[in-house]
Amino acid sequence: MQLDQVKAVITGGASGLGHAVAQRLVAAGGHVALFDVNEEKGHAAAAALGPNASFQRTDVTSEEGVAANVAAAAQAMGGLNVVVNCAGILGAGRVLGKEGPMPLSTFSTTVMVNLVGSFNVAKAAAQLMQGNGTGEDGERGVIINTASVAAYEGQIGQAAYSASKGGVVGMTLPMARELSRFGIRVNTIAPGIFWTPMVDGMPPQVRESLSASIPFPSRLGKPDEFADLVAFILGARYVNGETIRLDGAVRLAPK
Secondary structure, three states: OOHHHOEEEEEOOOOHHHHHHHHHHHHOOOEEEEEEOOHHHHHHHHHHHOOOEEEEEOOOOOHHHHHHHHHHHHHHHOOOOEEEEOOOOOOOOOOEEOOEEOOHHHHHHHHHHHHHHHHHHHHHHHHHHOOOOOOHHHOOEEEEEEOOHHHOOOOOOOHHHHHHHHHHHHHHHHHHHHHHHHOEEEEEEEEOOEOOHHHHOOOHHHHHHHHHOOOOOOOOEOHHHHHHHHHHHHHOOOOOOOEEEEOOOOOOOOO
């Protein structure tokens, strides 16, 4: 798929990895619809991106809300052929913390946003993509989800987060297999430690320690590098049903 032909819904598109993807696609001539819960950041991000971008406040866990917003985005862009799911929360907390067991709501909310939210947006978009005209190799659309290296080496305090991201990895292949008959590809990116707004709030010594833990390059990942991988996946039609680690060869320690 050529980037200037992209008409994409990007969740978590107001900041971080999602916003970097939006910038990359718009710069190449594509159209994007930013889905985010932060209205102020969302409107500002869309305005900065220009006429090829729009914003819709979206709770990815709402089935009706997502279906309505996906349909509205497709109508505004004149179609929909790409979804990039970047919306997510950390959901950090120990199973047995100092104040007692983790509230079940913490675990379930993390899974709802990171896993169920990704599925919710993907299936709503796939329903529309199946009616697209076919491109090369019969392609009609591409779905890219975001997991994490924590899906494989979850640290202490990441039980909820790792479970949610492990679920994203787990649904990638079966979803790709099922949607192949419609010409829709499904892939997942599992980023390592990236420079995002969450990292901005950390003390400098913590950021330095994180950078030192990464074999090579020994630094935090750049959102632009995530966006570059998204662009590669969109253009590489034989990449399907795959989860790609983007992590500088880091393997997370227990804590």
